[in-house]
Amino acid sequence: MTGWDIHPTGVYKVLSECGTAAKNMSDAGSAMQSNLEEAASAAGTLTSQYGPYTSTAGLVGSALGLFMQHWSRDLVYIAKRTSNALHGADQATRHYIAGDLEHAANAQREAAKEPTVDLPGVGKTGHGAKGR
Template identity: 35%
Template sequence: MTGWDIQPQGVQGQLKIVSGHAGDLQKALEGLVGTVTDAASAAGTAVPGSAAGPRLHGPVAPGRAPLRGGTTMGPVAAALGEYLSGRQKDFNAMAERIEACVLGAAKATNEYVEGDLEAAREAQEAARSLNLEALRRELPGGGGR
């Protein structure tokens, strides 16, 4: 650990770039959920005419009302809903990994600047193991999201 040679301004610049890309990813995922939701709504049903009842089915984007309508969602909507449900863990894992990397790099760099190499190493380990609680503690500005 004594061989560290960190340039805090360089780390700060890279963290700004990563944060920008993380925002782009968030927008892309929100767009994906919205588009899939719209596709599910437009997919129709395999149930003929009036046999379809107003039941809730299909994916629902965060912040949107549940899909409702005068017809039952069909197999395409159900498949799209299953797809999004199956990807939810992946989407959450991406967000947690990005947060851990950004917080870990920032905290390790701050500890390095303060001369506490042991705390810097602990911040690196917390980021590597996705220990977000440890990384959120003692953040400048009051911590946590």
Template identity: 40%
Template sequence: MTKWDISPGGVESILSLVGLAADDLGKDVKGYAGSVEEAVQFAGTISGPYCGAVPVGPVGAAVANFVTDTEGRIRFMVARIQKTMDGTVKATTAYVAGDLDMAAQAQREAVKAPTPAELRAVGEQKSHHGGGK
């Protein structure tokens, strides 16, 4: 049988670190969006002189396509981190509640009077170890 030994304080500490890393990731993603816009704007074109808005060249278009292709993966990653953190909190809470329930049940059982079967078992143990009736 597998034994679980979860330290709620340890879980909280790790989740705190994961939360900080997720915050940093969020900042990086926001910075990434700004950097991509600049990259698309300044990637240059193969066109001649122009008037008005800067045309998007092939490198800028490739960068924009890359961002479009990876946007869903980034959203998935952020959602997965959040879901994992939420699940960890729920699982740890259930573990602690289960421990409390099991401890309470063990205490209720411990204060009960011995059953006839338990009394017989004690008598049988004595006779097997040389103690007689």
């Protein structure tokens, strides 16, 4: 592990800026989920005119639901990958400062591992799905 030349002050400045950006991205994702649900319900429903008289989500609402279902896994993957990277960089830097390069390397290696994304439902696609 020789050859490491870390400037902790610079690392923590970057981690702070990345943490702020990750928080903004998380807030945007939460708002998008809420807005998609509102848009889907506001888009109207389909009602059978021949009975039984039940309503189901309309075409736009169904499309928005499918959109969210398709991209949810990737959005969770991005959030987990970002969190793991920020935490790993923090831990590796703390070990580096303490002079423990072995633990620093372990923290770095753990942060680089592929995150697991387990969402309920079928049709698993995107990063973290089996076969990828």
